[in-house]
Amino acid sequence: MKIDFAPANIPLKRRLQTAAVLKWVFCFLAMAPCCILLFIYLLFTRFWLVSVLYATWWFIDRDTPSHGGRKVSLLCHMPLWNYMRDYFPIQLVKTADLDPRQNYVFGFHPHGILVAGAFTNFCTQATGFSKLFPGLESYLLMLPLWFRAPFFRDYIMCAGLIPSDKDSASYLLRKEGGGNAVVIAVGGALEALDAHPGTHSVLLASKKGFIKLAMEHGAHLVPVYSFGENEVFDQVANPRGTWLRWVQDRLQSIMGVSLPLFHARGIFQYSFGLMPYRKPITTVVGKPIKVEKNEKPSAEDLDALHELYMDKLTQLFEEHKGKYGIPEDAHLDLL
Template sequence: MLFPPKPFQALCAAYASWYLWDFTSPFRGGWKVSWFRRLKWYQYCASYNSFKCIKEDLPALKAASSSGPLMFGCHPHGVMCASVFHTFGFDHSESIQSCLPNVTFRVMTIKATFFVPLWREFTQCLGFIDASRSSASEAFKKGHSVAIVPGGAAEALLGEHNSPALILNKRKGFCKLAIQSEIEGLVPCFSFGENEMFDHISTKSPIVNIPRKIMKNVAGVTMPLLYNIVPKRRPLRMVVGKPILLKDLEKTTEDEKIVELHTLYVEELKALYNRHKDDMGYGELNIVQ
């Protein structure tokens, strides 16, 4: 058989047409499919790691979300961002959607995601959008709340167990985006157990690091070297903190507000971590960059 059967050709042509028609959606605020986010399968996935979402101040979250969009900063990145999927992408009993049913969530991820056929549709059904300023701005304009992982691909390579290392000091762009978008507030979130799902092979060899750095710069993503491919069954806890309301900022100029918001955010994230680290068996939090 020289050519695929005609039904397959028709299916490919239909998907290609859809792909081209929908190509810009993840860069313009995205879309989601509510019933897809509620599939029972995601509850089973949550039970694999006994996932729990801990809301430190749910009344404050409800009050802030009713006044305007929120930005949720999630740490650490880890290999899979499993807690981000469970908290903001899926809609099951432990997700934040169950507590904030009237909030529409968008999750920012790398642009490369939306060039992979079928995977792009899967992530869009869950509400994922491109991790760009323009896409997030469109989402905020539509009244959606957005989850972002400020540490990005570089943080995924760290993966320390029980004493997590974050890339945060030099990451102020998300604070600038929050202020320029005039959203209601910024919410710190920390995932205990994210790094413990995988064991990293630690190496400083340029044979490994140089190609990995090139891949990160070109594609915006890189994979750490792992001992295990299947994630370990470790307890996974996403702690969602109290919103930092932008209307409470004291500075006047935009640059001053960015610095103030970033400082408050780092302080709140550290305080949140310290309140839960003993219960989770964690050591000190390290902000390395």
């Protein structure tokens, strides 16, 4: 295979963009295992007290992830994230004002491979979330598994990540006076297995948990579609019904995390690697759907709001697809 190497005279700004994304990819794929190994390794060295003290802190601090985490504004405003934004680039688009006196459930679609759009837009200030939606604080839900990794749990909480369970989301949505936006990648890790370039499939038809959550707390629903999310990585073909997809589905059901066989480019060459392609991602935040509080919604109430949400998401996709390079004959596939 011929390797297409990057030219030697690349501007410093682009090198810094690549470095920022490399750091993000490492954190997403390898930082948690490295932190676990470090914690265990220290126990067998003269620095064993570090792990013991951290374990004590971990026990004392065990409820923090489900109680809003520990978001640090300084980390979210770091210039590092501006370089990551410009690498693709990533843009956040507002279609309507959101009342900061309300709480919101943002339904983010599609998940993509590494959720690049959701992280950059809602865990950093690189795309100006707080300026577009003044008075709102965003929190992105992440698999609870990652909050069991020592050291790593503290890092991701600083960025506004919280576990993707009902208790964690409910804690924020119960806030009197509003001001919280809980961002849920509705399709979850399983949807990553369908993240192929050129596809517009979202797992939504049977996903009603976030609808019920919004109704129980009277939080308004906001559909969000991230155009280009599926374009930044290639993935080995895994159609439903193949042995590869069967294995991936089984592993996902057992471990809770999906294992898409993805690839893109490298750091110093463009032929292979785990660095995403430089392709634009535009995340469009739709108009809010007003939700009345109903602590015990009936199945009919859930179905009606779920149907309305799917209609609004489809409408959002259709209204904006032409602006972001999606062919007119392409339509959103609700699986």
